Amino acid sequence: MRRNLRALTPYVYLVPSLVLLGAFTYYPILRSLYVSFFDWNLFSPRPVYAGLANYRYLLQDPTFHLVLRNTLVYVAVTIPVTMALALITAVLLNERLGWLRDVYRVAAFYPTMVPMAAAGMLWVLLLNPSIGLVNHYLGYLGVRRIDWLYDMNWALPAIMLASVWKNYGYFMLIYLAGLQNIPSSLYEAADIEGAGFWHKLRYVTLPLVAPTTVFVFVVAIISSFQVFDLVYVMTQGGPGDRTNVLVYFIYQYAFRFGDWGMASALTVLFVAGLLVVILLVMRMVERRVHYEV
Amino acid sequence: MWRLSPSPTRPWPVVLLVVLIGLVAAQPVFAQQLVRLTFYYPVGVSGPLARVINEMVDQFNAEHPNIEVVAVYTGDYDPTMQKVQTAVMGGNPPDIAVVEISEFPTLLAMDAIIPLDEYLAQEDPSYFNDFFPAFWENSRYDGKIWAIPFQRSTPVLYWNKEAFAEVGLDPDRPPRTWDELAEYAALLTKREGGQVTRWGVTISGGWNDWLFEGFVRQNGGKLIDFENRSLHLNSPEAVEALEFWVKLTQQMQVAPPHSTWASTPADFVAGKTAMLYHSTGILTFLKDSATFDFGVAFMPGKKSYGAAVGGGNFFIFKNIPKERQDAAWTFIRWMTTAERAAQWSIASGYIATRQSSYEYPQMQAYVARHPEYLVARDQLQYAYGKAMSPAFQRVREVLKRALDDATAGRMTPRQALDGAQRQLEMQLRQWLQGN
Numbered sequence: 001m002r003r004n005l006r007a008l009t010p011y012v013y014l015v016p017s018l019v020l021l022g023a024f025t026y027y028p029i030l031r032s033l034y035v036s037f038f039d040w041n042l043f044s045p046r047p048v049y050a051g052l053a054n055y056r057y058l059l060q061d062p063t064f065h066l067v068l069r070n071t072l073v074y075v076a077v078t079i080p081v082t083m084a085l086a087l088i089t090a091v092l093l094n095e096r097l098g099w100l101r102d103v104y105r106v107a108a109f110y111p112t113m114v115p116m117a118a119a120g121m122l123w124v125l126l127l128n129p130s131i132g133l134v135n136h137y138l139g140y141l142g143v144r145r146i147d148w149l150y151d152m153n154w155a156l157p158a159i160m161l162a163s164v165w166k167n168y169g170y171f172m173l174i175y176l177a178g179l180q181n182i183p184s185s186l187y188e189a190a191d192i193e194g195a196g197f198w199h200k201l202r203y204v205t206l207p208l209v210a211p212t213t214v215f216v217f218v219v220a221i222i223s224s225f226q227v228f229d230l231v232y233v234m235t236q237g238g239p240g241d242r243t244n245v246l247v248y249f250i251y252q253y254a255f256r257f258g259d260w261g262m263a264s265a266l267t268v269l270f271v272a273g274l275l276v277v278i279l280l281v282m283r284m285v286e287r288r289v290h291y292e293v
Numbered sequence: 294m295w296r297l298s299p300s301p302t303r304p305w306p307v308v309l310l311v312v313l314i315g316l317v318a319a320q321p322v323f324a325q326q327l328v329r330l331t332f333y334y335p336v337g338v339s340g341p342l343a344r345v346i347n348e349m350v351d352q353f354n355a356e357h358p359n360i361e362v363v364a365v366y367t368g369d370y371d372p373t374m375q376k377v378q379t380a381v382m383g384g385n386p387p388d389i390a391v392v393e394i395s396e397f398p399t400l401l402a403m404d405a406i407i408p409l410d411e412y413l414a415q416e417d418p419s420y421f422n423d424f425f426p427a428f429w430e431n432s433r434y435d436g437k438i439w440a441i442p443f444q445r446s447t448p449v450l451y452w453n454k455e456a457f458a459e460v461g462l463d464p465d466r467p468p469r470t471w472d473e474l475a476e477y478a479a480l481l482t483k484r485e486g487g488q489v490t491r492w493g494v495t496i497s498g499g500w501n502d503w504l505f506e507g508f509v510r511q512n513g514g515k516l517i518d519f520e521n522r523s524l525h526l527n528s529p530e531a532v533e534a535l536e537f538w539v540k541l542t543q544q545m546q547v548a549p550p551h552s553t554w555a556s557t558p559a560d561f562v563a564g565k566t567a568m569l570y571h572s573t574g575i576l577t578f579l580k581d582s583a584t585f586d587f588g589v590a591f592m593p594g595k596k597s598y599g600a601a602v603g604g605g606n607f608f609i610f611k612n613i614p615k616e617r618q619d620a621a622w623t624f625i626r627w628m629t630t631a632e633r634a635a636q637w638s639i640a641s642g643y644i645a646t647r648q649s650s651y652e653y654p655q656m657q658a659y660v661a662r663h664p665e666y667l668v669a670r671d672q673l674q675y676a677y678g679k680a681m682s683p684a685f686q687r688v689r690e691v692l693k694r695a696l697d698d699a700t701a702g703r704m705t706p707r708q709a710l711d712g713a714q715r716q717l718e719m720q721l722r723q724w725l726q727g728n
Contacts, residue, residue, distance in 0.1 A: 063716070144487070150551040152701045239701070241690075241694050
């Protein structure tokens with residue numbers, strides 16, 4: 001009897017988080033899955049069972065294809081750029097630079113503290129084709145006027161630019177913590193062996209921040225697949241859907257088009273896709289990373 | 294003498310208690326007398342129009358002690374519709390809302406609004422007949438009237454007179470046909486080192502679907518037939534209209550391929566474009582901001598002049614108590630007197646919705662000084678009801694995408710419009726098939 005109670009104890013502790021996760025994560029996921037099999041929109045205000053019709057529609061919808069491509073391009077470009085920038089800055093700012101170091105650290109981290117919507121508005125102004133600072137300075141370099149957010153080719157890169165600026169500071173902070181966990185004895189040993197900056201970076205630093213890199217990578221994947229705010233504030237998916245990304249597309253279906261069935265089908269595809277990607281990544285890196293020093 | 298310590302003989306605590314209970318008990322009585330209404334309103338164009346609405350609402354509340362209207366600013370038209378949609382689906386609709394006129398079939402499909410014939414029957418017929426007839430076209434369904442015109446517009450062409458004079462054009466003669474528009478735009482476009490510093494003409498983005506509808510009307514076509522439930526996005530008239538846009542943006546490069554609704558009025562004021570297609574609702578903003586002389590003209594014609602009316606209408610919602618619907622009508626009736634329509638027109642540049650508004654001395658004095666306020670009204674004789682369908686937000690998205698693709702040179706006008714037609718036939722199939 002007593003033993004049984006003991007066995008129950010951990011579950012009692014888990015109750016609060018299970019309730020919250022259940023109510024706000026697991027239940028909505030299952031519910032989306034359920035609703036995704038229904039026609040539930042402005043034309044049929046009461047859900048009508050439709051089988052896989054929503055999914056079939058999406059698979060042949062050119063807008064969905066475009067949205068998918070935008071999202072993948074966004075993810076494929078912003079993640080490596082943000083991570084590389086974060087790592088480089090972290091390594092540099094881990095060196096002894098005196099008081100300048102703190103100044104730079106604050107400067108690099110600052111964008112992370114700006115609210116996303118404010119950051120978006122800021123970039124809308126910076127990127128304004130006629131009065132924006134970006135074009136102004138590019139002009140000195142002889143670069144032709146770029147229409148940024150109004151140009152089908154440049155709108156997505158412009159949002160990626162804003163996103164890198166906004167996010168790399170946070171990853172830099174995580175990298176800095178990772179770097180400071182590397183025992184100084186390893187660098188002393190490397191010094192004795194006569195290793196220079198590059199060798200230390202290649203053979204000590206990089207392998208030992210690998211666990212941090214995995215963490216940063218996974219967080220970056222999740223957050224970049226979820227990009228929404230910048231799109232909402234800067235372009236509303238335009239011009240011509242060239243900056244429309246998955247989460248924004250879901251939002252459009254749910255709240256603008258009032259099509260809950262389709263929005264649910266999209267959500268299911270989104271969650272499933274993200275899970276697969278994360279599992280692949282975890283499996284891929286698991287064997288290659290040393291977690292212990 | 295009062296003592297400081299509590300005494301059972303002291304009456305004050307008891308009196309206080311009785312008063313308090315009385316106040317609490319009386320509360321529902323006050324509450325019953327005061328009907329509180331939630332009013333969602335958008336501001337579709339730049340300018341301090343939210344303030345004007347709030348002043349009008351305050352005045353209404355002061356004059357009607359039994360009604361309190363709470364005005365809720367809900368962003369521009371698209372966010373307003375989203376908020377209405379969410380509120381209705383959540384079972385907590387607003388009492389009154391001004392919604393973009395093409396959303397009317399969507400509100401019908403959601404079973405969200407009530408017909409207003411019963412209220413109109415209480416009014417003198419002169420009330421109904423005084424509105425410009427074109428404004429009623431987006432209010433009719435099933436032989437009933439469901440919406441009252443409020444902030445109504447047609448798109449117009451603004452032209453910078455100084456720029457016209459600079460390139461040797463008659464500053465008082467705007468282009469009247471598509472051909473003239475193209476010819477003038479070519480003259481007015483300024484280039485420095487291969488870069489455009491001033492566009493000849495800008496067809497504002499964001500609501501370019503609405504402007505495009507005007508071009509199609511000028512060419513004798515029609516995008517959506519609401520009565521007969523059919524789509525004509527790729528009709529020869531529409532394709533030809535889009536070919537003209539592509540000619541301006543790609544072949545001649547005298548118009549920017551893309552822009553936004555909010556930014557182009559500022560571009561015009563800053564002299565970055567010599568001519569501008571936009572709503573008449575920005576007229577007051579332009580007048581207050583431009584440092585040069587400018588004119589307002591009908592949109593140039595092709596087969597004829599033509600425009601689709603635009604703007605927002607008043608709706609009263611379903612599933613709220615009758616007394617609130619009645620109070621909502623009182624408010625709408627008050628907001629749409631001829632005098633207030635005149636006042637609103639002067640404040641914004643929107644067309645006064647009622648013909649007799651233009652007889653008010655204040656209005657007459659105003660338009661005598663600023664005849665450009667009459668252009669959009671006079672254009673009404675060539676104006677039609679705006680294209681509408683259920684789920685119009687999708688139509689807008691798909692059509693805008695086709696327009697953007699074509700003006701960017703990514704697709705031919707025919708490809709773009711064929712694609713849009715196909716996509717919408719799929720998305721609206723339930724409505725098109727008569728469900």
